[in-house]
Amino acid sequence: MNxxxxxxIERAYSPSSCVVFVPGALPQAGIxxxxxxxxAVGESFCGSADRINNPLKGDDHEPHARxxxxxxxxxxxxxxxxxxxxxxxxxxxxxxxxxAPWNALLHLDPRGPNAHVWGILAANxxxxxxxxxxxxxxxxxxxxxxxxxxxxxxxxxxxxxxxxEIVGSSSMHTATHPVDDDGILKDGPFAHLRNxxxxxxxxHTLALALLMPRSGAIFTIASIGLLQLWLIRGEEEFLxxxxxxxxxxxxxxxxxxxxxxxARVAPTGGKPRWVQAILGETYFWGVALSFGFxxxxxxxxxxxxxxxxxAGLSLxxxxxxxxxx
Numbered sequence: 001m002n003x004x005x006x007x008x009i010e011r012a013y014s015p016s017s018c019v020v021f022v023p024g025a026l027p028q029a030g031i032x033x034x035x036x037x038x039x040a041v042g043e044s045f046c047g048s049a050d051r052i053n054n055p056l057k058g059d060d061h062e063p064h065a066r067x068x069x070x071x072x073x074x075x076x077x078x079x080x081x082x083x084x085x086x087x088x089x090x091x092x093x094x095x096x097x098x099x100a101p102w103n104a105l106l107h108l109d110p111r112g113p114n115a116h117v118w119g120i121l122a123a124n125x126x127x128x129x130x131x132x133x134x135x136x137x138x139x140x141x142x143x144x145x146x147x148x149x150x151x152x153x154x155x156x157x158x159x160x161x162x163x164x165e166i167v168g169s170s171s172m173h174t175a176t177h178p179v180d181d182d183g184i185l186k187d188g189p190f191a192h193l194r195n196x197x198x199x200x201x202x203x204h205t206l207a208l209a210l211l212m213p214r215s216g217a218i219f220t221i222a223s224i225g226l227l228q229l230w231l232i233r234g235e236e237e238f239l240x241x242x243x244x245x246x247x248x249x250x251x252x253x254x255x256x257x258x259x260x261x262x263a264r265v266a267p268t269g270g271k272p273r274w275v276q277a278i279l280g281e282t283y284f285w286g287v288a289l290s291f292g293f294x295x296x297x298x299x300x301x302x303x304x305x306x307x308x309x310x311a312g313l314s315l316x317x318x319x320x321x322x323x324x325x
Contacts, residue, residue, distance in 0.1 A: 076234065079230070079233070079234030079237065080234070082230055082231065082234065083231055083234055083235070084170045086227070090201075090224065090227070093220060093223045094208065094224075096223075097208075097209070097212045097216040097219055097220030098211070098212050098213075098216060098304070100212070100215050100216035100219070102215070103215070108213075109213040109214050109215050109216070115213060116212060116213055117209055117210050117214055117217045118137065121136070121140055123136070125139065125140075141210075141291070141296070141298075143210075145288070147203045147204070148203070148204060148284075148287055150203045151199075151202070151205075151206075151207065151288070152281060152284040152285045152287070154197070154199055154200035154203065155204075155281050155284055156281045156285070157189045157196055158189050158190070158197045159276075159277040159280050160188060160274050160277035161270050161273075162197075164318075167197065168280065168318060168321075182246030182247070182250075183246070184243060184246060184250050186265040186266065186268045187267045187268050188270070190254070191264060191266075192254070192260045192261075193257070194251065194255065194257075195232065195256060196259075198231070200284070201224070202224060202225060202228055205221060205224045205225075207287070208220070208287070208307070211300050211303055211304055211307075276321050279317040279318070279320055280318060282313050282316075282317035283311055283314035286306070286310025286313055286314070287306070290307065290310065291303065294306055
């Protein structure tokens with residue numbers, strides 16, 4: 001494909017690339033505010049509902065739209081710690097995925113032109129009958145755009161009802177939007193899906209993996225997925241204790257991660273705040289638009305730079321949204 005892919009890959013994976021999030025020189029608070037796989041308002045796997053059906057089954061749910069996070073009133077100390085530093089953990093996991101430092105000893109990934117998932121998969125696909133290298137690159141890029149756009153939309157949709165100031169919080173809060181008599185917010189995506197923010201982050205990760213070395217992509221997808229599940233489980237404990245049976249009933253109706261086409265519960269009357277939601281999710285939209293517009297240059301390093309710029313812009317946007325609670 002063209003030289004820019006080949007010539008930029010080796011630089012893309014150096015530790016100095018500082019891909020995806022804000023460079024390490026930024027204050028920790030900035031990192032913690034810049035990216036949020038979820039926020040402080042509900043997403044989880046809904047163990048309460050499962051326990052009603054099967055008392056022997058363990059917790060497995062996700063805080064929906066009322067609260068998201070952990071406080072001193074609920075959740076194990078380890079879960080609280082993970083939630084508080086979740087953004088920093090995402091930062092570290094993404095950096096490890098892009099730099100793949102284990103290659104210095106294990107040499108798991110190839111070196112040279114197109115030595116990333118995008119290039120490797122495109123080369124393999126081009127071996128199929130009737131396929132060309134260019135067409136293979138385009139198919140993979142189209143998938144990345146779908147993942148990135150889908151992730152940004154899910155997160156923004158959820159944040160519009162939760163409130164970006166809560167999405168960026170380090171602890172669990174009561175929702176700022178109207179809730180029903182049981183304290184459960186059922187508007188927007190939370191009538192179709194309990195975890196739009198977590199799912200959006202995972203879809204975003206699938207898009208970024210295209211730019212990583214092979215082993216780094218596998219590591220990042222697996223570790224980010226496990227981190228989402230850990231966060232989900234911790235938040236479930238909180239909501240289970242706070243909301244009890246009504247939340248269990250909600251969990252029985254609304255899917256965990258696969259969205260229902262039709263709303264499963266009646267709305268509670270909350271109105272979306274799209275401007276603050278879009279500003280709060282600037283990073284995710286920046287990455288999605290970068291894939292959509294700059295991706296057709298077939299330049300992995302250019303896309304990585306766009307990711308870093310998106311991260312910096314998100315800090316400015318979050319300052320406009322307001323300080324997380």
